[in-house]
Amino acid sequence: MQIAFSEKYNKLFEILSTWDVINSKDFNSQTKEYKNYWIELSKIDTILLYGGRDSGKSFAESVFIPLAVNDYKHRVLYTRYTMNSTDQSISEALRDRIDLLGFENNFNYSNNTYEHINNGGKIFIAGQKTSSLNQTAKLKSLENFSMFVTDEADEMRTYDEWDKIRKSIRATDVQCFSMLVFNPPTYEHWIYTNLFEDKGVSEGFTGIKDNILYIHTTYLDNYDNVAEHNLRDYLRLKELYDIYESYTFQEKQDADPKIKRGHRTYKHVVLGGFLPNAEGVIFENWEFGEFDDSLIYIYGLDFGSRDPDALVKVSVDNKRELIYVDEILYLNDLGTPQLAEKIIELVGHSDRIVGDSEAKRTIRDLYDSGVNIVRCRSKNKKIDLIKKMQGYKMIVTPRSKNVAKALNNYAWKENGNEIPLHEWSHIPDAIRYAFMEFF
Numbered sequence: 126m127q128i129a130f131s132e133k134y135n136k137l138f139e140i141l142s143t144w145d146v147i148n149s150k151d152f153n154s155q156t157k158e159y160k161n162y163w164i165e166l167s168k169i170d171t172i173l174l175y176g177g178r179d180s181g182k183s184f185a186e187s188v189f190i191p192l193a194v195n196d197y198k199h200r201v202l203y204t205r206y207t208m209n210s211t212d213q214s215i216s217e218a219l220r221d222r223i224d225l226l227g228f229e230n231n232f233n234y235s236n237n238t239y240e241h242i243n244n245g246g247k248i249f250i251a252g253q254k255t256s257s258l259n260q261t262a263k264l265k266s267l268e269n270f271s272m273f274v275t276d277e278a279d280e281m282r283t284y285d286e287w288d289k290i291r292k293s294i295r296a297t298d299v300q301c302f303s304m305l306v307f308n309p310p311t312y313e314h315w316i317y318t319n320l321f322e323d324k325g326v327s328e329g330f331t332g333i334k335d336n337i338l339y340i341h342t343t344y345l346d347n348y349d350n351v352a353e354h355n356l357r358d359y360l361r362l363k364e365l366y367d368i369y370e371s372y373t374f375q376e377k378q379d380a381d382p383k384i385k386r387g388h389r390t391y392k393h394v395v396l397g398g399f400l401p402n403a404e405g406v407i408f409e410n411w412e413f414g415e416f417d418d419s420l421i422y423i424y425g426l427d428f429g430s431r432d433p434d435a436l437v438k439v440s441v442d443n444k445r446e447l448i449y450v451d452e453i454l455y456l457n458d459l460g461t462p463q464l465a466e467k468i469i470e471l472v473g474h475s476d477r478i479v480g481d482s483e484a485k486r487t488i489r490d491l492y493d494s495g496v497n498i499v500r501c502r503s504k505n506k507k508i509d510l511i512k513k514m515q516g517y518k519m520i521v522t523p524r525s526k527n528v529a530k531a532l533n534n535y536a537w538k539e540n541g542n543e544i545p546l547h548e549w550s551h552i553p554d555a556i557r558y559a560f561m562e563f564f
Contacts, residue, residue: 128225131346133331134185136166136338137174141197143167144300171291171337172304173320177397179355181347182340186276186306187222193272194239194246195228199299201248201272202290206280215250215276253281253290271296278305282548284315309399313530317399328399343396359395366391402533407511407545408553411519411532416451417442424453424478425559426468426498427551428487433457434464435551436471436478437528439559446517450556452525461487465494479558501558508543510557519556528552 130138143166146152152160174182193199203215219239223232232239239248253275267273273294281287291303309328310316320337321328330339344351344359351359365387369380392398402409420440427435436454441447453471468478468491478498480488491498521528531552538544545553 128188130185131181131342133340133342133346136333137172137185137189137340138192140166140169140172140300140302140338141193141199165333167300168336169300169333169338170302171320172302173316173337173339174304174306174342175309175340175397176342176346177308177344177393177395179344179347179351179359180342180397181350182306182342183218183276186274186304187218188226190248190272190274191219191223191226191228191232191239194241194248195226195231195244197299198241198244198246199272200246200270200296201274202267202270202294203248203250203274203276204253204290205276206278206282207252219248219250253286267293268295270294271299271301273303274306275304276306278307279310279314279316282315284319287315309393309397311400311403311534313534314399321399329397341397359391362387362391362395403536405536406533407535407537408515408519408532410515410517411521413523413529414449414520416440416449416520416522417447420449422449422476423559423562424472424476425501425555425557426478426480427555427558428481428484429457429551432551433527434459435527435555436468437525437552437555437559438472439556441517441560441563443563448514448517448519448556448560449522450519450525450528451522452528452552455527455552461490462494465491465496468496469494477562479562481554481558502561507545507557510561511545514557514560 143163146163147167152163174186176182190199190201190203194201203219205215216234216237220234223229223239231242233242234240237250241247249270267290271294273291275281275287278287287303287305294301294303305316305320307316312318312322317328320326321330324335324337326334326337326339329341331341332339344356348356365384369377369384369388372380393400416438417440420442422438422440425437425439429435433455434457438451438453440449442449454467456467459467472478474495475497478496479501480491480498482500482502485500488498488500519532521532531549534549535553536546536549538546
């Protein structure tokens with residue numbers, strides 16, 4: 126049967142035949158443009174499928190993979206970051222596409238693996254981490270795999286975790302590549318920083334850069350397949366998006382919250398733009414601004430081990446319910462003597478610093494080195510202080526880039542759950558240590 130896709134997916138499916146084209150007898154007699162096109166495709170080692178809701182990316186992915194196995198003998202490691210033993214959605218989607226393509230008699234399925242009956246190709250379905258996230262799942266030997274696919278890749282926590290598996294895919298008989306399929310996360314996520322920002326690629330880009338094939342799609346690329354009720358919702362949100370986009374800067378600041386929400390939903394959920402902050406972020410009410418030097422200030426310090434040491438300058442205006450924050454230090458791999466030297470260099474001997482009450486020995490050693498540091502008061506529960514801080518707006522100095530990143534990503538473990546994630550907690554903790562001293 127004929128399956129139609131947006132032309133944005135042309136290179137995705139053409140990449141499967143690049144070696145055949147380049148090794149064909151008449152390749153050298155073709156035009157320069159033709160040869161350059163296929164040579165560029167032959168060098169691709171990473172594919173990013175990303176975009177918004179109803180964009181068709183998951184359908185394209187689940188058609189592409191059985192086709193790669195059936196027609197080109199690929200061996201596919203198909204993963205999510207975590208996968209429960211009862212999660213059958215990937216397997217069922219693949220089975221539907223295998224049937225749709227007319228390959229139902231070509232595959233056997235057992236033990237989370239679709240094996241091709243004739244050519245040795247296969248699709249092995251696995252989670253990269255156990256459901257508890259505290260240990261790496263046991264993946265089979267990867268040397269004979271030719272394709273590494275990560276579905277819902279925005280759940281994967283670090284570039285190194287992905288890169289380690291990617292580099293283990295080393296088949297030699299077909300072109301090897303890794304594929305990431307995702308809804309765009311925040312600008313601080315490793316997908317954006319490593320694969321967009323570091324590559325000089327803007328969000329929404331479709332094309333090839335540095336051996337990476339980027340394919341961004343929205344519902345507009347899949348318009349004929351969008352359910353009518355969803356389409357009505359998207360068009361309604363687009364109206365709010367267009368209204369907000371027509372506003373001046375000041376009008377945007379004063380806009381109706383309904384218009385702001387509609388704009389954000391359409392831009393980030395429907396069109397698939399990267400997010401300014403994480404879902405369930407704890408401190409949404411902040412903005413860049415200058416520090417109020419007329420106020421009394423205190424420094425907050427959170428210690429890192431594998432994470433950076435974080436030192437911030439904090440003032441609190443209780444009448445106006447404002448917290449002023451200035452980033453002073455955010456560095457990895459400092460021993461206690463080096464940390465003491467750095468603090469004294471930046472803030473001197475006399476200014477008061479409040480540190481984590483659990484780090485008794487480190488605080489004593491810093492104090493003995495001439496740092497004016499005390500342990501924070503521990504009588505208040507962390508969650509109570511966080512809730513109190515949420516009633517204030519934070520004013521963050523423009524130079525405090527790591528503070529901004531932390532506030533945009535410090536989130537609850539689950540929406541409605543009063544347990545903060547550890548990730549991105551160091552700067553908010555440092556702010557909290559100083560904040561409690563003002564009461």
